[in-house]
Every structure is written in structure tokens, then in C-alpha cells.
Amino acid sequence: MEKESVLFTPGKIGPLTLRNRTIRAAAFESMCPGNAPSDMLYDYHKSVAAGGIGMTTLAYAAVTQSGLSFERQLWMRPDIIPGVKRITDAIHKEGAAASIQLGHCGNMSHKNICGCTPISASSGFNIYSPTLVRGMKPSEIVAMAKAFGQAVHLAREAGMDAVEIHAGHGYLISQFLSPYTNHRKDEYGGSLQNRMRFMKMCMDEVMKAAGQDMAVLVKMNMRDGFKGGMELDETLEVARTLQDECGAQALILSGGFVSRAPMYVMRGSMPIHALTHYMPFGWLPIGVKMAGRFMIPSVPFKEAYFLEDALKFRAALKMPLVYVGGLISREKIDEVLNDGFEFVSMARALLNDPSFVNKMKEDEHARCDCGHSNYCIARMYSIEMACHKHIQNLPKSIVKEIEKLEYK
Numbered sequence: 001m002e003k004e005s006v007l008f009t010p011g012k013i014g015p016l017t018l019r020n021r022t023i024r025a026a027a028f029e030s031m032c033p034g035n036a037p038s039d040m041l042y043d044y045h046k047s048v049a050a051g052g053i054g055m056t057t058l059a060y061a062a063v064t065q066s067g068l069s070f071e072r073q074l075w076m077r078p079d080i081i082p083g084v085k086r087i088t089d090a091i092h093k094e095g096a097a098a099s100i101q102l103g104h105c106g107n108m109s110h111k112n113i114c115g116c117t118p119i120s121a122s123s124g125f126n127i128y129s130p131t132l133v134r135g136m137k138p139s140e141i142v143a144m145a146k147a148f149g150q151a152v153h154l155a156r157e158a159g160m161d162a163v164e165i166h167a168g169h170g171y172l173i174s175q176f177l178s179p180y181t182n183h184r185k186d187e188y189g190g191s192l193q194n195r196m197r198f199m200k201m202c203m204d205e206v207m208k209a210a211g212q213d214m215a216v217l218v219k220m221n222m223r224d225g226f227k228g229g230m231e232l233d234e235t236l237e238v239a240r241t242l243q244d245e246c247g248a249q250a251l252i253l254s255g256g257f258v259s260r261a262p263m264y265v266m267r268g269s270m271p272i273h274a275l276t277h278y279m280p281f282g283w284l285p286i287g288v289k290m291a292g293r294f295m296i297p298s299v300p301f302k303e304a305y306f307l308e309d310a311l312k313f314r315a316a317l318k319m320p321l322v323y324v325g326g327l328i329s330r331e332k333i334d335e336v337l338n339d340g341f342e343f344v345s346m347a348r349a350l351l352n353d354p355s356f357v358n359k360m361k362e363d364e365h366a367r368c369d370c371g372h373s374n375y376c377i378a379r380m381y382s383i384e385m386a387c388h389k390h391i392q393n394l395p396k397s398i399v400k401e402i403e404k405l406e407y408k
């Protein structure tokens, strides 16, 4: 007999109950000029909440100025909190819960954005920014962990129900975890226990600040996505540590490394023409046109592309798990939930159609129209994130590129 779908039943993460099992994934909106919330950000999250989501997530808020990789990115500081609160109030009015992803970009920045030489676990050169990188001093590591805690206090003031700590995708916590970016010789480098130390310190501060009333999720990598990065043996240990020692209340299982395997996160190809089209005039678009294909190699897309790895985490862990990656149909979502994942998270399906969740309620065979051309990602690097299906009068050359990449 077919199992009854749990999709539209409530689900719990720590102290928080969501009205259903769907979460809008943290997907950088690029809607925060001056590093502050805007009407655009308000409208987008309100529309996703009105579209039936259980919880929507404001993406990629930096815990310090040094953690900014984009000009149009949220930076958690007291003067933006009333603006963020306006958004959480609107989300709540639509019946959804609100979360915010807190992170630090580490080496994925530039001095003119983050106000200093980008920092990381170790010094070096990041060709993807491109920039020189400075390894953090032990005193800076302690202060950074505290900054994560302070950002959680601000999130509470802004009315957030949950915080999502970004420990994946090759950003700062992930740069400490991965042997690819962590070459330290002190107690923060070497063994996995040492490489996890910074993450554990951040989680200590986060859990203290979250107290009994806020939910804490962590987004982490199952694999970094290239030879020499983290693989399942180590990441399963990271997950167990987050569950047993850190007290995280749910894990979001992802993968990929922005400075080495960027398309492993989202799969498909990067539309290089669209990417360079929106960049300001200068040497960067020329460099990206020349080297983009080589630096951002394609990785084949398939529906629920992380499921095979994620099932290994399901078998090893007791805590609530959130599946993310390539969900575009109600049928696959039901399958993932039947496999034992408590929640499903989507980014592109909800850029494509903010009311996809409500559509799934009406139609058991609902399927969104996202063709994973990744135009939205290319665009987000320079201007506000949007799906090409909602934009009129796109340049013909971009339309041609999208047609070439869609559904491949």
C-alpha cells in the first residue's frame, strides 16, 4: 500500500513547529543595497510565505563586515534590525516561519567589499575572487565565534524563529573543516577534531544565544565535490558532532565548494554569457569570458541529485534532516519524505514559482518549470536574483544561451 504523504503535516525543529515540511532554501537574493534589507527582499519573502511554504530563509547574512562577499548582501548589525523585523512580521502574517542564514565568506571576498584583506583558516591566494588571503590569528578565531552568537541575538530581535548556520559550500566554517583550505599547524588544523574546533566554538556561542525558544539548523557539506576535499567518512563525523556535541536541531545536507567546485552545489552549467553581461565593465568580465568554462565546469543535473549521499546520513543520524538539491516535483518530494527526511528545502523551484508549495497541495503531480539553466545564479552575482521566466525583454543573446542550457 502507498504510504500517505506527510508533506502537508506539521513538523518540528527544536522548539519550532512548521505548518508543513517545506523550507525555502537560503538562496542569495542580492536585494540588499547598502547591506540592508529592501522592499524587494520584503516582497520576495512575503510572496514565498503566501505561496504556502513552511519556513522561508533570508540568505547569506554576514556576521561581520569582513564576512561580506557581495555589495548587496545583508550584514547583521543593530541598525538594520527594524528593517528585517518588517520582513519577519510579513512572513508571519502569511502563516510561515522565518529563518536567517548566518555565515562568513572567509576567502570568497575582496578588500573593496569586506573592508580588509579577506581572511580564512590559512593564508594563500584565492584565484576565484581573485585575492590574497590572510590566515586568522587565534584571538580573531575566538572573536569570530562570538560574532556568530551576537548575530543570533540580533536575529531574535528581528523576530526570527530560527537561524541557519552556514558551515558548507567552502565559506569560512567550511574553510576550517576542509583540508583543502586549512593548513594550520596549531590546534585548529591537522586532525579532523582540530579542524572542527572553530565550528564547535561557533556552535557553542550560537546555542547559548538561541536559548530555548529559537531553532538552530546547520547547512553542511556531505562532500566538497573535488579530489582532496572532504568526503563522507569525515563529513559523517562532522554531522555526528553537530548532533551529539553541539546540539544542532536539524541539518541541511548539501555539498560543493565555491572556490573549487561551484556547480557541485547546484549542478548543470553556469551561463557564462549572462554572468558577464551583468558584470560592471572592466577586466573581470573579460577574464571570466576567457577562463569561465574552465574555472566553473559543468556537473550533470538530475532530480534529487544529493539523495544517494543524503540517505547515508539518514541511516547514521537520529536528528531531523532537511533534504536539499534538485527538487522540482511533488512526486520526488513525497519520495524523499518517505525515505525518512523530515523536511525538504528548495531554492530554484521557488524562484521559478513562489507558489509552488500551494500548487503541490492542489495537485499530486505538480512539477515546477525550472529548467536548471542557472540564469538566476549568473544574474545574482551582479543584480537582484530573479528567474528568467519572470523577466521581460531579456537580450536575445541571453535567451539563446538559456535555451541551450535548459533541461540538459
Ligand SMILES: Cc1cc2nc3c(=O)[nH]c(=O)nc-3n(C[C@H](O)[C@H](O)[C@H](O)COP(=O)(O)O)c2cc1C
Binding pocket: 025, 026, 027, 028, 029, 059, 060, 101, 166, 169, 219, 254, 265, 266, 324, 325, 326, 327, 345, 346, 347, 348, 349, 376, 377, 380, 385
Ligand atoms: C540564486 C541562488 C543563490 C544561492 N545562494 C545560496 C546562499 O546564499 N546560501 C546557501 O547556502 N546556498 C545558496 N544557494 C544554494 C541553494 O540553497 C540550494 O542548496 C541549491 O540551489 C540546491 O537546491 P535547488 O535545486 O532547490 O535549487 C543558492 C542557489 C541559488 C539558485
Ligand code: SF4
Binding pocket: 348, 349, 351, 352, 369, 370, 371, 372, 373, 374, 375, 376, 377, 386, 387, 388, 389
Ligand atoms: S533561472 Fe533557470 S534555473 Fe533559475 S529558477 Fe529560473 S528556470 Fe530555474
